[in-house]
Amino acid sequence: MERSKWLTMVIILSLFVLSAGRGFKAHRKYDLPRYNHTLARILVEYSSAVYISDLTELFTWTCSRCNGLTKGFEMIELIVDVEHCLQAFVGVAKDLNAIVIAFRGTQENSIQNWIADLYWKQLDCNYPDVSDAMVHHGFYSAYHNTTVRPGIISSVNSAKKLYGDLQIMVTGHSMGGAMAAFCGLDLTVNFGMQNVKVMTFGQPRIGNAAFSSYFSQIVPNTIRVTNEHDMVPHLPPYYYHFPQKTYHHFPREVWLYHIGFGSLVYTVEKVCDGSGEDPTCSRSVSGNSILDHLKYFGVQMGCDDVVRCRILMDPRLTAYSTQDQSGNFIMSKSRSNPIIKTNVENVESGVSSNVL
Ligand SMILES: *[C@@H]1O[C@H](CO)[C@@H](O)[C@H](O)[C@H]1NC(C)=O
């Protein structure tokens, strides 16, 4: 008798604890984000389009990579840091009810060299105001110490003025993903913006475990898509035996891989655990492919041509742009001059520059 009473009580208690646990989990401040396939398919197209080197086509959203799921996107500002060979844009996607910010990855003539360098990147920069958090200085400063950041901030503010308080979605591929992550964090921490979502593709590691855990608390709505054997998410290396000292990804990874063969191949989208370094996701294979880095969801990533940071622009669009002393510039719809000069002879020929 006593025993069965005890048992009943234990069962009731454990049910209570279980449900309380579940309730607690559901209301936790940093729940793991849900992965939305539809959204990933859309954002990958923005991450692809930002590589386009013809700035006229990009600014007017008429480029070859601009007419799929991103049709109707309203460009607000296109930011080009000529000095550091960086490119980003801010605009409004009405169908997503969101401000979309996209960063271009590296535009070196040799992606192989860029990737080879990643093996040796040090954790060489303390992330300000977060104890023990370290990041890679190059990625950090590409966002924080160039004309990109002020350009993004002012564009987001003007987008908010024009369209109200929309969601903010930050995206990018490769190094553009690293910049997207720093941007999402910056907007949340330093500008108090709510509703910031980050989704990156083929992004390298950018900081250590302390940084990653901080990141996932501040920007919980983050998805990091990796593809098959793509090398870049494996870099800079993660040293399993030194979890505190090594680079460490933030969650949440979604790993794409293919199963089947012949005409029956299909893609699995594996939603990974909350560790950031799920051993059953991309870490379960060797990162040995550049090709897998350059195609996500069948969408071509990377540059559309092989030239180095060449800038192509229709001279008539100079009316929309403001330039600083170093030649970096922002093309802005809000700054636009409604009367585009028709006297083409008097307009300078397009900006053209090569940056090493
Ligand atoms: C996924 O994203 C799409 C595009 O933003 C949206 O229409 C849809 O409602 C989302 N689905 C879920 C389950 O949130």
Ligand SMILES: *[C@@H]1O[C@H](CO)[C@@H](O)[C@H](O)[C@H]1NC(C)=O
């Ligand atoms: C920022 O860039 C300037 C010039 O490019 C450089 O002198 C400075 O050391 C950089 N600061 C940081 C924190 O990287």
